[in-house]
Amino acid sequence: MSINLTKKKFNGNEEGAEQRKGPWTLEEDTLLTNYISYNGEGRWNLLAKSSGLKRTGKSCRLRWLNYLKPDIKRGNLTPQEQLLILELHSKWGNRWSKIAKYLPGRTDNDIKNYWRTRVQKQARQLNIDSNSHKFLEVVRSFWIPRLIHEIKDNSNSNNNIKADAPEFVGPVLRDKNDLCFINNMDCSTSMSVDLKKISQFMDLSDLETTMSLEGSRGSSSQCVTSEDYSSFPCLEEEYMVATMGNSDILALQDCHVADSMYEEDVTQDPMWNMDDIWQFKEYAHFN
DNA sequence: AACATTTTCAACCGCAGGAGT
DNA sequence: GACTCCTGCGGTTGAAAATGT
Known part of the structure; x- marks a missing residue:
């Protein structure tokens, strides 16, 4: 995975600051975690500028919510969690963030990935449309x-x-x-x-x-x-x-x-x- | 051991909606 | 109402890891 540096418009102005893309480094993670522990989360664009991270606010938000936040659960989904996902998806469809609210520690990204890699695979094997x-x-x-x-x-x-x-x-x-x-x-x-x-x-x-x-x-x-x-x-x-x-x-x-x-x-x-x-x-x- | 293929999942993108001016 | 900015959501991508040959 390569790290990209791109020039982007920031708040409507060409600032010329190089924006990093791609995987986060340990240093960036530490910087973000420390910043949030002092200043709290939210106001992501301000955070991106003030923290010294050469990342967009969006990227910081995503990294925090999907990976760094302390209560994030890692590892395979338990049968209970899988059961909940199946049930809730049958009710709400691809409303990943809504479903994620019922699974503490799991992110919408986790659930979306689970659905795409596991559930849709089953559907493919059965030759059935997963939305059918x-x-x-x-x-x-x-x-x-x-x-x-x-x-x-x-x-x-x-x-x-x-x-x-x-x-x-x-x-x-x-x-x-x-x-x-x-x-x-x-x-x-x-x-x-x-x-x-x-x-x-x-x-x-x-x-x-x-x-x-x-x-x-x-x-x-x-x-x-x-x-x-x-x-x-x-x-x-x-x-x-x-x-x-x-x-x-x-x-x-x-x-x-x-x-x-x-x-x-x-x-x-x-x-x-x-x-x-x-x-x-x-x-x-x-x- | 080496290469090919498949799977996983972190990260990106575009879009929509809300808030502020 | 129009515009800008910010945030969050869902879809997609692609590198890394795992697995197969």
């Missing part, structure tokens, strides 16, 4: 349940709560349009996937070869409780109702989209871990 209703349905039917599952998994491994959790029995195909999941404690229906909707854009003529159903492992970590949802007050009510059912224990199971995904190298996909992929491929192979 179809993709929204995939997100709701597959991705969100998967994240909830992951959240619960993490929660269980952290708390070591295994003994009393009901075991998952497996998926039950009630009819061609309704796949539900039950657990072995109360045998209640826990979650239904609307196959009618899914089949609008996926070939479900042979259900067994198009879905990987791995519930028979009976791991307690497959279960999700209502508490998982209560962590996310912004989740849409209709989605809550649709997925909660009567039981307060959900045995939530994954349905991995086959065919189109299978043709891609899903092993490279952050959504699918190696265990999932192995089971999925085994299942698809023997069916």
Whole structure:
């Protein structure tokens, strides 16, 4: 990455000052951080002039808000954060800054990048427009349940709560349009996937070869409780109702989209871990 | 090890809207 | 109302890093 120096008009006047562009150096970061710690943030053009930085006010603002600000979180987005992004994006679309307000420590840039690199990649692999209703349905039917599952998994491994959790029995195909999941404690229906909707854009003529159903492992970590949802007050009510059912224990199971995904190298996909992929491929192979 | 390809993410740009004059 | 300046937003770019061959 090269550092550019450009002459720009400043406040409508040609000042002749050379403006730096490109990556920030440690010295510039220190200068900006020190200036803000004494003078506070805001008034970015004044800051740019007074601090001695050869940067535009805009550039200073961006560097501070997206990188230097002390409460900025670094590293991968947690499943909880990903879940929030998916839900909020389905409500508001590309309103990144609005979405970012619900994720403390994450910037609109982080979220925008996540969406473009991860979410749109999924859409491309499925050959679906990421802004389409179809993709929204995939997100709701597959991705969100998967994240909830992951959240619960993490929660269980952290708390070591295994003994009393009901075991998952497996998926039950009630009819061609309704796949539900039950657990072995109360045998209640826990979650239904609307196959009618899914089949609008996926070939479900042979259900067994198009879905990987791995519930028979009976791991307690497959279960999700209502508490998982209560962590996310912004989740849409209709989605809550649709997925909660009567039981307060959900045995939530994954349905991995086959065919189109299978043709891609899903092993490279952050959504699918190696265990999932192995089971999925085994299942698809023997069916 | 070397090169090619893909992914990530920091930083830029243009535009819109608000505030001040 | 017209103009200027500032700030914030969303789209895009491209270098660096990671991964594949």
